[in-house]
Amino acid sequence: MKKRILASAVLVLAATGAIAEIRTYQEGRDFSSTSIRPGQASFSPAPIPKEWVLKGEPVTESVAVSQTDDGSTQVHLWRTTASTFRWTHRADEIITILEGEVTITEADGTRHHLTPGDVAHFPVGSTQTWEVPKTLLKSAILKYPAPQLVDAPLRWLRRARTMIVG
Structure with a gap:
């Protein structure tokens, strides 16, 4: 006791x-907000790794819009030209299609056809095949996993709290 x-x-x-x-x-x-208009953004090259490309020669660009104060979550605009490629997510990603369309095939064969206004989430580590018939523009929110040295003590504190509080 x-x-x-x-x-x-x-x-x-x-x-x-x-x-x-x-x-x-x-x-x-700093508590200032960030906003951006895609047509006025200064995109930079962000090539898809060559071994991921299955069809076409995609020209891919992105621009960082903002990030959280701790850097764990970032917002980007991303666009690519017509192509087919595999994509493995290095962060949890939530996207909103702004222009164009894409058909995404999950590892289990499930297909999703996304058009402007559609929102999707891809867990860190997941892989899909993306079929882009014409230029695609998306907004992406990326949430990177916390390093184990940070994440584990936070889990322990949460568990200890639940044991004490009930």
């Missing part, structure tokens, strides 16, 4: 200190 009370006290002190540190950090950061 005494160990549980001591563990609870340590957890409360650690959490209080962490919250105070986060608040102090957030008070000093």
Whole structure:
């Protein structure tokens, strides 16, 4: 019982200190918003790896729009010309099709035809085949996984909290 009370006290002190540190950090950061018009964006080359290309010679470009303060989440505009390629996601990705269309085939054979306004999510590590019949423009939100050294202690704190709080 005494160990549980001591563990609870340590957890409360650690959490209080962490919250105070986060608040102090957030008070000093920039809170300005970001927006961009695709037609006025300065795109840079972002080639698809040659071994991923199955058909065509895609010309692929992107532009970074914004990112979260910790850098774990980024927003990009991305466009490519007609082609077919495999894509393996290095981050969780949520896309919105802005112009053009794409047919995406999942590893299990499931196909999705996306047109302007459609939204899709691709988990980190997943691979699909993308068939782009004409120039495609998408908005992409990329959420990169936290390094294990950061992620594991956060999981432990959440588990400890649930054991103490209930």
